[in-house]
Amino acid sequence: MSPSGAPVREVLGIEVTHEQLLQWRAWTMPVDQPFVVPRSVAHDLGLRDEPERVTFELKDTFLLYGVDDQAICWLDRAAARALPASLRRAQPTRHLWRSGDDASAIARDLERVVAYVVEGLRASRHREITQRAWANIDAVLPGAREIAGTFPRASGPNCFGAVLAAAGVDGAREEWMQREPIEAWLRERTRLLPRHDTDDGLGVVHVWRNPDGLIDHAAVSLGGGYALHKPSCGWMSPTKVLTTRELMTSARVPGRRVRRHRLL
CATH class of the missing domain: 3.90.1720 (endopeptidase fold (from Nostoc punctiforme))
Structure with a gap:
């Protein structure tokens, strides 16, 4: 059991606490997520370039490497849907969005986070x-x-x-x-x-x-x-x-x- 009393589970054969899983969810499914947008497009769409909001963890989650010549724009799910489809497809990685904030939604999200972490990796x-x-x-x-x-x-x-x-x-x-x-x-x-x-x-x-x-x-x-x-x-x-x-x-x-x- 973790300190909070939540059960520990295995990910890639490694024990992970519920608190760790919640932190992983915060890094993989923030409410506002970074999108890589050409600066001219960001200007035309009225989007703000905010690279200073990128933490090391978010950089690794969203594969924000070698994108210094483009804008980093933070969008919620609704705003992201308004982007051109071609721009959404051109992102370095796909975005995962939260199912909700009730217990059952969080549980579903944590399963998706675990699937993200283990994909293609050896235990x-x-x-x-x-x-x-x-x-x-x-x-x-x-x-x-x-x-x-x-x-x-x-x-x-x-x-x-x-x-x-x-x-x-x-x-x-x-x-x-x-x-x-x-x-x-x-x-x-x-x-x-x-x-x-x-x-x-x-x-x-x-x-x-x-x-x-x-x-x-x-x-x-x-x-x-x-x-x-x-x-x-x-x-x-x-x-x-x-x-x-x-x-x-x-x-x-x-x-x-x-x-x-x-x-x-």
């Missing part, structure tokens, strides 16, 4: 790891057990922070970590492995780099064929456990190459 396998295996993991990755199978409190925490948090770096779990800190940590705390080395070894850090050599993603093996990673910095992206094979499939992006490091 976390953290419960498949035995207590004996966790004891071995704790000795190498002292922070991994605490963060495995958890959703972040908000947008921001990313894959780099998850790897460092698993390795026991204080404060990394909640940090929107940039490339420089993890690059420094890799130089100081790991050694690069031969290309043919195993993916499954406990403490093997997987690093994906783009064609320019910049690090784009990171994860860490827990041994026994499992790995820990956080797919993105979005509020809907949990730190989860997958098999190493699932990890490699999930992180595969054209042009991006993976190398392995081992903790010192």
